[in-house]
Amino acid sequence: MNKIFTKIIFMLFVLLATGVGAYAQSIVVSGTVTDKATKEPIPGVSVTIKGKTVGSSTDAKGQFAFTTTEKPPFTLVVSYIGFTSVEKEVSGNAANLTFELESGAILGQEVVISASRTPERILESPVSVERISSAALKELPAPSFYDALNNLKGVEMSTQSLTFKSVNTRGFNANGNVRFNQYIDGMDNQAPGLNFSVGNIVGLSELDVDNVELLPGAASALYGAGGTNGTLLMTSKNPYQYQGASFQYKTGINHVNDNQTSQGIQEFKQLDVRMAKSWNNKFGFKTSFSFLQAKDWAATDTRNFDRVARQLKNGDRNSDPNYDGVNVYGDEISQNMINVSQSVQNQTIAGIATASGGLIPNIKNTMDGAFGAMGVPATGAPSAAQQAAFLAGLPAALRPAVQNYLPFYIGLRVPGLLPNQFVSRTGYAETDLVDYDTKSLKTSTSLHYKFNNTVEAIAQANWGTGTSVYTGTDRYSLRNFKIGQYKLELKGQDFFLRAYTTQERSGDAYNATILGTFINEAWKPSTTWFPQYIGNYIGARAGGQSDAAAHAFARSQADIGRLMPGTPGYETAKDAITSKTIGPANGAKFNDKTNLYHYEGMYNFSSLFNNVVEFQVGASYRDYFLHSDGTIFDDANRNITIDEYGAFAQLGKKFGDKFKMTVAGRYDKSKNFEGRLTPRVTGVWTVAPNNNIRASFQTGYRNPTTQDQYIDLAVGGGSTRLIGGLPESINKYNLNTNKAVTEASYRAFLASVAGGTPNPALLQAYTFDAKGLRPESVKSFEIGYKGLATKSLLIDAYAYYNIYKDFISGVNLYQNPTTTAVKFSVPVNVADQVKAYGAAIGLDYQVGKFNFNGNTSYNKLTDLPANFDNNFNTPEWRFNAGIGSREIVKNFGFNVQYRWQDAFLWNSTFATGNVPSYSTFDAQVNLKVPSVKSIVKLGGSNILNKYYTTSFGNPSVGALYYLSFTFNP
Known part of the structure; x- marks a missing residue:
């Protein structure tokens, strides 16, 4: 494996050495861009060589300059949102050029790179692609550019907290979305211990975003494993084109009229700073800083959830003894009253037999005989006097144990007195367990050096830390969570070589569900609490109380002295548990120090073929070093590493001016799985200009x-x-020999137990696939149209059909179901194909100074395979619409976005339930102050403050209103 990779990289270095030598001759392209009507300079205008990525953007004075080895003649493309783009052929002198832009539509003229890893107009992209430019970023009505992704065609988001949102396209959304890749400046932004991106926690500061490109659907042929449902690429500003100091301060409020919590209106504040400088267009430096602080959204769903049937059920803590609130933790611990009573009886029999030296081998039989002699019926309850008489006849040393046993003896003896009922412990609300003081601090610093006019070296460090809340199988408080990404890169016009590492540190993160359980256990172990509950229940029922009254009395007695939130005892227990790691230490804290190391390179041979054909090759190698000390992975006593490698090639050819075809393929291999080949074929037909x-x-x-x-x-x-x-995990818990049973059959068995006639024949053993766990793959077919129906109307539409093979889902299994059942959740492949399809259409219309946009998307899962756990987690219909103006009157602009989505079923390992439909408005108005190069913006998300949830079990999201001041955006 390493030999193969070494050869690939060696070839790339040889090609690089050959290519660098060709970059000896270069020219400087420079000039100024002004507004034709006002004659004022326009900053931020894109100036590029047509068909290339080489170019620059104008500074505050409207000036630009860059170097290129492209031999004249070539064409410059000058474009800026809200203005008509200009093209000019450069055949001789390329210095001190002048351009004047007129207000007007430039729809469809933006250049994208992600779709083919080569520059092309977005109109000519061979696959669906969405783009947000740096100019558009300034006009977004959302609190951040990351939030604004939700307005793109076909995009949905799962909001687990204010700063943790998962992006997805084309179905199978998840709280931590492992089917969607996210890259920042070429670096995979996933947390390697989680395998998904933690929102934008170590992402880009808003001031440092140059552009965002989104590829819905599969892109493995170009980007490798993952991203079966989408790929997001975020690119930061470089210090050559974007120089100077910038800052932004944003303040606002949320939790307005929040009836779900008692915290009232809360402050939101954020500071962003960016500085960049270059010297002689050789050495460049930039750094950015962002800090956000706010009170997070709270998950407060107290509805009753059945974790075996995985559905909501009737009742609350007062009416259901086995209540388990969706966002209440610690109440997952549940025991059957009869089972506990029998366990107490068996322990008492064994204890008395030992204590009496074998003189009383079975205290139950002894009591049956004694009470029978007193005239008590075989199914009757002895009176208090009869009980006292029996106790008096026992040795004094044995009386306390028998006294404690008496309620259970009576409960099991008298028919109907002790119900076949599960009882749960009293839990704690999430609001008392997690840290809602959200913080996010992220920094990025990079050094740039140009060896010549087109070859550049970059050293970059991105680091972020934050406190947030994430929904996995449980709710996790990500307190002081940290990720660092560090990159070295050498790139030119036709190549790049890149090496980076991602370092994940869990900080003080902990499992809120375990915390709720362990606070209960620290105060009173379940081995004590359940017998106390049942003993008091039996006593109350024997005393004539109703079932409901007896349950209420039993809980009140068992909960005497319970640790209450806010009290010193509770806080002491909470601090102690969250400071100890999961596992033998009996804590709730994670200790994740997983690292990822990635190396890759690519070379574009197109220029060597005079651009008659486009030909690219690339290769990559990656290592995961898992390190959780047994708090997440099975690595308490060993080191775990996973290595992956792959290579790709792409060939494109344009046939005349009407048709372009591209063929690509990639081979990837992972340590534990067979290699995979992922081909791609695309075609673009120009039916009209x-x-x-x-x-x-x-x-x-x-x-x-x-x-x-x-x-x-x-x-x-x-x-x-x-x-x-993996087989090693299955064998560790003997699931191939001591087979577990399926969840459906276990439910049927429990129903038979509840009915009074246990039927073990209902239980069905589960047999794991002999092929073992395998990679998941998808075949995606897409057809689309993108074009200018008129100069001012852009239409983009697509339809897709996806076929998933070896879809990775999960099964819940129960080992030893007739005694003390142990539940396992195991990832497995679905045997049958999983199919999904959908379509979307988007319209962008510019008239005068107004920009109108609208899009709708449809996603549907076909007939489900047998035993498939439906986690499509996507509304069938979504709709977005907006109107805005960059400058409706001089220096004044606005933007309004409306969003609606249909109701749908959300299914995750945390909980399953329906997510209601919702609609929301985001809006902003802005005032530009050219004299101080600043923008003042007043805006808000969900401005009508209609609280909604995006996924079951996650918090309700209300309005966030903000005011921002930005200098030199």
């Missing part, structure tokens, strides 16, 4: 995540164990 029909066949695949492979974690307060799907 600025009107193109595209068609593509793409394949994608993803390896089982690091957690799918090696997780070994107790969740649900310890009631469930998550384990990896």
